[in-house]
Amino acid sequence: MAIELPQLHALKPRLALWTDGTSWTNWSRHEAYLRSLQKWKPHQLASVAEESLRIISKTTPVDRPEFQCRGLVVGYVQSGKTANFTAVAARAADVGYRLIIVLSGIHDSLRNQTQRRLDQELVGVGVDWITLTDETTDFQEPSVADGFASTGTVLIVAKKITPILKRLNQWFSKLEGRLADVPVLLIDDEADQASINTRGNRRDPSIDTEIAPDDGTAPSLTNALIRDILRKIPRATYIAYTATPFANILIDPDASDSIVGEDLFPKDFVVQLPRPDGYTGTEELFGTSAVGRDVLRPVDPADVNALKRKQRRKSEAVVARGPLDLPQSLADALLTFALVGAIRLLRGQLGKPHTMLVHVSQLQQDQLLIGAAIDEQIRNWFHQEEAEPGVLRQIFRSTLAGLGTVELPASEDTVLEEAVNNLARLTVVVLNSKTGDELEYDDKPGRQLVAVGGNRLSRGLTLEGLTIAYFLRTTTLADALLQMARWYGFRAGYDDLIRIWTTEGIAQWFVELALVEESLRDSITALNKAGRRPDQMAIRMRAHSQLLLTSKNKSKMQTDNARTWSGENPQTILFPLSDGDLLKRNLDLASELLRRHSPTQEAHGGAISHDLPAEDIALFLRRYEGHPNSIAFQGPQIADWILERAEAGELVNWTVFVANPERERQILLGGRRFGLVRRSLQSNESIGILIDPRHEGADLHGGPENYRTASGFNAKAMREERPAQQGLLLLYPLDPAPLRAPTQAVLGVALSLPRTTDGEQRVIVNRGLRHD
Template identity: 55%
Template sequence: MATVRVVGTEPLLPHWTDRMGPESWPHWGRLQATLRANPRWKPHQIESVTSESLRVLRHLRDPLRPAPFQGRGLVVGYVQSGKTANYTAVAARAVDAGYRIVIVLSGIHDSLRTQTQLRLERELVGSQAGIGGTDGPGREWGLLTTATEDFRECDPGVLQSDAAFLVVAKKNVSVLARLDRWLEAAQPFLSDRAVLLIDDEADQASINTRGNRASDPAVCEDEEDDGPPPSRTNELIRSILGRIPKASYVAYTATPFANLLVNPAAADREVGDDLFPRDFVVQLPRPDGYTGTEELFGASAQGRDVLRPVPDDDVRALRPARRRKSAEVVLQAEQGALPGSLREAILAFCVAGGVRSLRPSLDGQPHTMLVHVSQRIEDQERIADAIREQVELWREADRQGQRLEPLFQEAWEAFRASVDAPADDAAVVRASIAVMRRLVILVLNSVTGEDLEYEEKPGRHIVAVGGNRLSRGLTLEGLTVSYFLRTTAMCDTLLQMARWYGYRSGYEDLIRIWTTDGIARWFSELALVEQSMRDSIVALGRAGRRPDQMAIRLRGHSSLLLTARNKSSMAVARQDSWSGEHPQTVLLPLSDPGRLQANRALADGFLASLPAALPCHGGLLLRDVAPEAVCDFLRAYWVHEEVVAFRSDLLADWIAERAAAGELTDWSVFVASPGEAPRQASIGGLRVGLARRSRVSSESIGILTDPRHEGVDLPDGPDAYRRAGGSYDADAMRGARPPTQGLLIVYPLDPEPLGVTSTDAVIALALSLPNTSDSATKWIVNSGVSDG
């Protein structure tokens, strides 16, 4: 058999998958052909699914090995980024390798389960239905669930067939209980059948939020010493796994904070080990063309016209104080009138739809607007009714012959600045009015039963008003405009509620988000939290360690919990060093002229006191700077009051400590000076171009640092640290930095795009720090796992 070459960080060692030759993949081959026939799938995307599904498969247990075995793993993707495509491919490959039953636990809502069932039937099973098919013995499928019916108990003797079996079950206690009973009855047929259990949205419902019963009840002196049973969904998943002699459990999620904080040693005497991913954690690569936190709120958001502020009055009108019981949502004094910002958002959605209809590749495709204000069903109904009333007013005016062109022309003028616009403005206005006439307003919650029906009713322009049903897994096709006021205390919940993530090929310029300043600031910091987590997962793989051998570090958020407290009992917060880190001023005191002016004068005096500057890599480099000078500068620098990741006084103290220990003794200062900058300033006698950044909230600029700047003082410069695709690997630059060598990066920012008039340059800072001998940024770690 030919040896399989795996793309990834794992070493190419002998492995059980090496027995699989080119002819050994009939199910995967059929799926691959299906993807190739779909024009929405590009060759490089299919190549990525090919390599990444094989990488995950290599982490699973060999299905042909003798029983018993129990595998536990975790695959981390991005919100709405192709996790389903990956686990569909993994399932196909697993069946080819010898797994005979695939169980997919698909969220907690019927809509997501149905969506997943239909997709797996189409892509994994193909045209078959029930048991049988034309692929030959051992290559057919048995479907134990359908698009209209969740799992029901059937004769377990069906497992005597050579078919591979598929179950797509909702994470509902009654459904899981039926599946558990059926597997108990099926014991005579399971001894040689390996089962792959895929847990989609695995941080939802699957996490144990209660306790575990003592392994030996005899040691308990009284009943109170015996712990409580696990939470019911978690208990049933563990019970299901315990009934299967040969099982591999793979959790999938984009927000794995709770999964990584499960007690690795937790066990219950009746249902066994908890679901901690002790065997592996795999981070899927960032997909090409993906729009996520980074693109909307981080460094990549610079220059994008995405965010629109929702005034406080509008927030109060739509989401008043909790103490109000009789009217949780007030739609202003004029009965049925929408707050101005929501009215603007709906007009913008019509304009976005009009522009889409004039782009041949998008005309007739689904188009959606998200309105997510409250989790309360009665609130959603009121908001949807008010939207319908407003739309009906426009339609009635249109029917009576009133000219709506000025209204939509104004909306188009507000929209068009950053849009790849058609030459004919009148055509856009006409198309926008046509969209308004066709708007469909749907309420998506557990009561209405309404559905998006993208496949059954293509080409609709849908305003989707909802709450929790819009918060997990459910894909909003063609999403352009979001109106989002929903608050939460947890990072994972906030990320999952942001349904504006995903692929926006052909209409990236049409994305608009109406939200509050505070929520935008949360997301800006979330860009750092997410990237830190993903970097830590990659570092685990590079170190060749399992998740139960080395803790994955999670950066803390200044305002939010990473996950609910009852999901994170093993979490321990630590503030250690900034070793190997790149702290930066993502929050700036933009509304405080005094601090901005003080920082401007500080930079002027600091740079004037340093050695001569040499131009390089889009800026000026000043070498041989004493650590004491850097520390004095940092201590005098005014930071934003709410900043967490860049506490300049604490950073200065830490640098002084490391310098006393013989580290961080050799400093360089780099002043960013883009040659193409339209504006310049003289700082410390240096003529520099002003870098341009824009606000993502009132005082946040997203990610500040240009990755190449972290290598300007290294011997071979930043170009020695380019990745295959041309991007710069700043993490590798910090890894190559000697422990003695630190870099302070000064970014003089153009005040004009920041809306600042009190100074000619806003001074922002970043540091590129080597790995030092100490090893503390606020980190959250699993206290049950060694720090490695």
């Protein structure tokens, strides 16, 4: 029996337009297969049932004589997008699609992985499936039969590369005239990779009579081949899947080429998949949900320079010294991987994949050098152990201290002994075309893998059981950076063991990417609530301070609105902790503000001053000295914006909240004592998250209790309810001890800002659409 949910009934009126009487045979069998797997919980199955039905209901009914439907499904990085499109494919077969094509990345490893899964979950349990590809063979034109003469559904899983797409295109050219009765679903996985047109479009000479088609302005080849395939199919649905849809949303909705037809803009629908239960992503690791986590580990600039220098001199290094020396931070990460692997085994997670990611360079030679260095370092540790028995246990003991509050499943001695044993189990694989190495999770499920790679680790490929990441790969593109974050996903039973070694700058990028993602998903939700199609209403995307959302040749339709902090909560998370004089100046600045505007109320864990003018807040922010590398908090720019809004009658009335916990350690500010707030270092000079969410409601009617939910205080809802005239400045005197700062306290600053009339944030919008 298929899962039935009350909330699905709202979808059925539209679904009944073209699925009345559908038996859902393939979906029911697919669902039964998933239910037989222990990892699927009932509510997760219910979600897959609901979302796959929602997506099918948004497509054009297959009984129409001709149609070209374009849609986009937005998931999360490593969050189960494959599970969703597998369920959608099952339902598509049930409603009458005769051919389903899945374009699965640009590497064999991902295509093979996807083919294997669809064979198991669809073909192996469904009815009347005909496959034209298999786990080892990509698409080749059938020599005789194509499968359309039967009643079944033909399945193709193909790489998204030009040789394969040309074969598909040639096959469809031969099938013209036979396709009128063959509805086709084309699922484009990782649809912001390769599918986007990065060139132009040839003009239509019937419209522009003076301009002949010019191959120099033709679309980029992969994009043109996909469009040409769809153009040849009378009844076609194209659904793009990605976790980073910036480029897809920024396609020109009116773009058309005189030869290959309309572009791939998702004109009919955009669906945001819900955040899966148990998912660990940007928000959990770097956003407001990251409070209390101990995830980030800084990579010293000297280590970065050593690796980069060796990359520049790689040929010289190989000749003169053999493999490069392993930097201390990478050695620490490797030891931690062996240790957390031991903890997982002692927790009973036997026969489960366990992986470490090492992503430093996209160059294959660099990857080979790093892989060899890791192999050599493991051998050196055991040689040292032979010379000095017990040395590995001593090394692991210091590593264990760095895991902080992880609950050990056995005694320390038992854990250390298992860690030594586990170090000997580590297998290093270098994932690139030169080595031919593969992950082999199915054949060797209990492997302890150190996966070294570059581009093959950047897209789609799932690293199962990933706990430790050593990540130095830089990029200027937000979508590329998110896709490289292979540590996202489901980490049941070992979520507390995730550790990421990276640079301070990359860590700060991810903190702000949490806000970028939230903004995009909110905008998609607003689109669907308004009942609009994507070609009727702009999807707004918050811009990142330092990163482009996607490459410029993929984003020709974007426009930048003026910078605004409307509805945001900027906060200081990076501090110049070694500069005692600067830290003291900030404390003096707070004292001066509080002497002029003494607190008149004690509530919600702090002291509150009311009715400050915008000018005083702007002056404070302009004089506050933050970290020179901060991107999440820019005091002078925010001050300018506040004064601009004040001239428009907004943000004219301010409250100051000073956190004042009951602590023995205190500091004198503005003539009165305040308890010091404790925050821990997440990396070199970063605390991760500053504010306590409840404090954003300290000056609202009814206080923060009005915004309490089952999961805590909803600070976003507080900002939505905040009057446009009323701003909140939050001051946090931080205990210097855990921050190792040479001063009496470290002043953290945050703002809770209402929605203002100048826009939702600095946004990127598709300039060809209505901006309402």
